[in-house]
Amino acid sequence: MSKLQHVLGISGGKDSAALAIYLKDKYPMLDIKYYFTDTGKELDETYQLIDALEGQYGINIDRLEDKKISSTNEDPFDFHFKSFRGYLPSPQARWCTALMKLKPFEKFVNGKPTVSYVGIRGDEQREGYISREKNIQSIFPFRRNIWSQDVLEKIFNPENHEQLLTYYSQYIKGGKLDKIEAVFSKPIPFNRNYRLEKERIIKEKLDALLEFGVVEYNKSIFQYLKTTDYPLSMEDDYPLLENEDNLVRADIFKILEESGVGVPAYYNKVKYEVDGQVGEYARSRSGCYFCFFQQKIEWVWLYEQHPERFKEAMKYENEDEYFTWIPNESLKELMDPKRIREIKLDHLKRTNKHKSKNSKFLLDILDDTESDACTACFL
Structure with missing residues (x-):
């Protein structure tokens, strides 16, 4: 039995809906809690998708609600809009996200060790939401690399080089292991003034390791995580370690269509x-x-x-x-x-x-x- 709680946020979009279906089909052993944070300003198609997931796929989705706001009979957005005295949210001031998405989510998690599943695809060059709370760990099942950027920065830190090689040696031997050591040995700047260079080299190292084997990569990182305070350190095993999938946009539409849930209009x-x-x-x-x-x-x-x-x-x-x-x-x-x-x-x-x-x-x-x-x- 898992020592963690597993959660997945349903936004009403294609990727989170497809991820819910994907995980339920492929990893039924995961007891996942699904949630939806309603802003009150969604299109009807959003609610239709959520109803379809529940009705056709048997997924129960918790509607997160702030009792203080609901008691006013206002939509969450209108409630917060008034408190900001008419200031609209913007890319520079995303109070809508902070107050209507992240705050309810972290209250829902309630401080428990949590794995949060994020539907970023293998054909996207972006990183998902990573909580600053130590009890929440993000996992990306649609990508070959299921681990978040903060985990990558730790495993590619030169201080952890020998430790990672020790774990790799349990799964890979000989000349192949020597090549993996060369990947870890490549210099990498951790000075904040070279952030872009650091990210570029991390991506190069990541791509190289994945080519030597996704499963071996996952198992080595999982071994490392067990020496940290990440939520997954509490687990003896994790089913997604064997996951080698890399799903792109067309795959997402296919999942929704074949499931009967359908693509949002x-x-x-x-x-x-x-x-x-x-x-x-x-x-x-x-x-x-x-x-x-x-x-x-x-x-x-x-x-x-x-x-x-x-x-x-x-x-x-x-x-x-x-x-x-x-x-x-x-x-x-x-x-x-x-x-x-x-x-x-x-x-x-x-x-x-x-x-x-x-x-x-x-x-x-x-x-x-x-x-x-x-x-x-x-x-």
Whole structure:
């Protein structure tokens, strides 16, 4: 029996939903608790996906609720928006994420040793949410490297070089082990002034180790973790050590479709026409319908496909104080027909530049904006 609690946050997006299905199918021995932090400003498709997961896949999802807020009969976003006196959240001030996602999550965990599963894919170049709380450890099952960046920095620290080689020697011998030692021996700067160089070398070292064997890599790191205070140090074994999967975007859509849960409707492409040209747009993310991480073409999508939601988003803006969802542009300005035409033409230009005929579920026309978003919301 596991000494830990295992949790997975369902955002309403494709990746977290697919991860819930994936783990339930492949690792049924894991007793996972599922949760959803509702901002009160989600699209209907988000709630439909959560209902489908529960109804069709037998997954129970806890709706995290703050009794203080619910007693006011206000949505969580409106409650906090008032407390910030009309200041909109932004990439520089993500109070929405801190108060409506992370705070409820850490209260849900309640200080217990916890493994949190994150749905970042193998084709994404980003790192997921890593809690500052020592009792929470993030794991990424869709990637060949399931471990978080903070773990990588520890195993590639020169001080731990010999220790890691000792663990590797239990699984690999001879010339192959010599090559692994050479990987660990490559100099790496841990000075804060060389952060980017450090990250580059860590990635090179990681890629090299994975080529020598994913399972051997996982087992060696697991041995190391047992000498630390990470939650997984409490476990005698861990089923994901044998995981060699590397799932990409197409795999995620396949999981959702084959499970019967289905893909959230806001990912479906909608055709539009401008100046005789035909393009397609969709939403690239779950989360609040007025999320400030949206690209302008996604705001146009919202205006044309969900006009009532667009109007609600407009109510939060204060042009006199320059409080707008988009820097230097209000939604009132964006909805002008001439401006919409400009945005669509620019989108078409980027679409033609990046579009690939090999991807059935292509969202690259949005420049993969998921990678720029807050990972606590859009998994």
